[in-house]
Amino acid sequence: MRKIHTSLLTIAxxxxxxPVALAETEYPPYYYDSPFKDTRHGVGAGNxxxxxxxxxxxxxxxxxxxxxxxxxxxxQVASMLLKALDIPLLxxxxxxxxxxxxxxxxxxxxxxxxxxxxxxxxxGYMRAGEAMTRAQMAAVLRRAYKLKLxxxxxxxxxxxxxxxxxxxxxxxxxxxxxxxxxxxxxxGNPVTxxxxxxxxxxxxxxxxxxxxxxxxxxxxxxxxEYKGFSYTIKGDQLIRTDLKTKKEEVVLADKDFLKKEGxxxxxVAEGFPISIKGGSLYVxxxxxxxxxxxxxxxxxxxxxNAGPGWNGIYLEEYFADESHTDTMRNVSLHGFDYYYxxxxxxxxxxxxxxxxxxxxxxxxxxxxxVDVFKPKKVMEFDARVLFEPLAASSPHxxxxxxxxxxxxxxxxxxxxFNKNGVYSYGLLTGQTKRLSTVLAxxxxxxxxxxxxxxxxxxxxSLKK
Numbered sequence: 303m304r305k306i307h308t309s310l311l312t313i314a315x316x317x318x319x320x321p322v323a324l325a326e327t328e329y330p331p332y333y334y335d336s337p338f339k340d341t342r343h344g345v346g347a348g349n350x351x352x353x354x355x356x357x358x359x360x361x362x363x364x365x366x367x368x369x370x371x372x373x374x375x376x377x378q379v380a381s382m383l384l385k386a387l388d389i390p391l392l393x394x395x396x397x398x399x400x401x402x403x404x405x406x407x408x409x410x411x412x413x414x415x416x417x418x419x420x421x422x423x424x425x426g427y428m429r430a431g432e433a434m435t436r437a438q439m440a441a442v443l444r445r446a447y448k449l450k451l452x453x454x455x456x457x458x459x460x461x462x463x464x465x466x467x468x469x470x471x472x473x474x475x476x477x478x479x480x481x482x483x484x485x486x487x488x489x490g491n492p493v494t495x496x497x498x499x500x501x502x503x504x505x506x507x508x509x510x511x512x513x514x515x516x517x518x519x520x521x522x523x524x525x526x527e528y529k530g531f532s533y534t535i536k537g538d539q540l541i542r543t544d545l546k547t548k549k550e551e552v553v554l555a556d557k558d559f560l561k562k563e564g565x566x567x568x569x570v571a572e573g574f575p576i577s578i579k580g581g582s583l584y585v586x587x588x589x590x591x592x593x594x595x596x597x598x599x600x601x602x603x604x605x606x607n608a609g610p611g612w613n614g615i616y617l618e619e620y621f622a623d624e625s626h627t628d629t630m631r632n633v634s635l636h637g638f639d640y641y642y643x644x645x646x647x648x649x650x651x652x653x654x655x656x657x658x659x660x661x662x663x664x665x666x667x668x669x670x671x672v673d674v675f676k677p678k679k680v681m682e683f684d685a686r687v688l689f690e691p692l693a694a695s696s697p698h699x700x701x702x703x704x705x706x707x708x709x710x711x712x713x714x715x716x717x718x719f720n721k722n723g724v725y726s727y728g729l730l731t732g733q734t735k736r737l738s739t740v741l742a743x744x745x746x747x748x749x750x751x752x753x754x755x756x757x758x759x760x761x762x763s764l765k766k
Contacts, residue, residue, distance in 0.1 A: 519579070522577045573703060719740075
């Protein structure tokens with residue numbers, strides 16, 4: 303009994319205050335020692351921890367530590383939020399929990415945040431000692447500070463199907479939370495005491511918020527939309543259309559690109575796919591065309607600041623490894639990274655891009671990390687020899703793009719079909735799964751399903 307009582311007392315003291323002399327400065331930088339042995343100003347969450355400490359919102363442990371790297375529990379979050387929001391404990395709460403007795407030192411705090419709709423239980427359980435995840439943190443802080451749900455896709459591992467999608471988008475757009483460099487949010491990861499101190503500090507005071515956020519999710523298609531405008535290629539011109547007024551504007555044309563002497567290139571052609579991410583447009587193009595009029599090398603060009611203004615054209619002819627540019631296909635943007643495929647063995651039919659419905663070809667998937675110069679080989683897979691078409695009116699001899707109909711991407715998965723069926727490959731998990739044995743000739747990816755058309759023209763809707 304003595305051990306149990308001592309353990310509860312330690313938890314209770316975890317967020318009680320241990321007096322330390324306070325300086326007059328409210329905001330960092332702080333020029334005096336940190337109030338805790340294991341935190342430092344300007345390192346990790348050190349400034350945020352001190353900021354909350356000075357407001358009597360958090361405290362440390364009896365040994366003078368804060369333990370910023372320990373997972374924060376739901377009971378600790380409840381205590382911090384009540385102090386941050388200046389909400390008094392309910393004197394006589396009526397709610398009951400299956401796992402927290404009314405005699406518990408945490409009961410009133412948990413009951414108060416529960417009745418305020420800030421921290422909810424699950425089927426009568428509050429799980430007071432359980433670590434809080436990043437997704438739960440987002441939901442709790444959004445409800446606590448009455449922020450509206452947001453629908454913008456920001457992270458490659460948080461799709462609109464995720465239960466906390468609107469919460470995560472909200473706390474990100476409001477400068478409370480950020481993601482990781484690879485474009486992920488990692489919603490299932492536990493939040494540490496230091497991290498939650500940073501999140502709470504930003505929610506509490508606008509001066510402490512993050513300065514901005516980056517959208518890591520791209521759109522891809524022959525028509526894409528961004529901030530009230532749509533973008534598509536008509537003929538040899540990139541067209542921007544105001545979605546309200548329907549007014550069209552020529553952003554640029556193929557003639558605007560600086561051509562290489564003695565090298566025929568096609569930068570803009572109707573049917574070329576467009577990807578848009580964070581206000582920049584990316585278009586795979588024909589970096590070299592032979593005398594017969596067939597593309598023999600590929601690149602990607604980019605133009606920034608989609609919307610009211612543009613910052614000019616930026617060419618990336620060696621978007622991939624230079625040795626890959628003769629068969630590069632299926633470019634897909636994910637965060638600051640990108641994926642693309644190349645042919646394992648270049649074959650004669652590729653010079654004419656003849657669709658061969660009943661034949662497969664081995665492709666190699668590559669991943670280009672923003673921090674690594676050389677693309678990394680991910681996997682080999684077989685895909686049907688089918689290509690996306692250019693516009694029927696295209697003047698070019700080749701009537702298809704270099705992109706396969708048999709290969710598609712969503713935010714974190716590649717889908718492909720071959721003579722054995724339809725498959726998915728998780729870009730974050732590295733796992734391959736066969737979705738169906740259907741022999742397909744067409745494929746589109748929606749939010750929840752993969753829509754395929756089989757060789758007989760029958761449509762199939764496959765769950766991801």
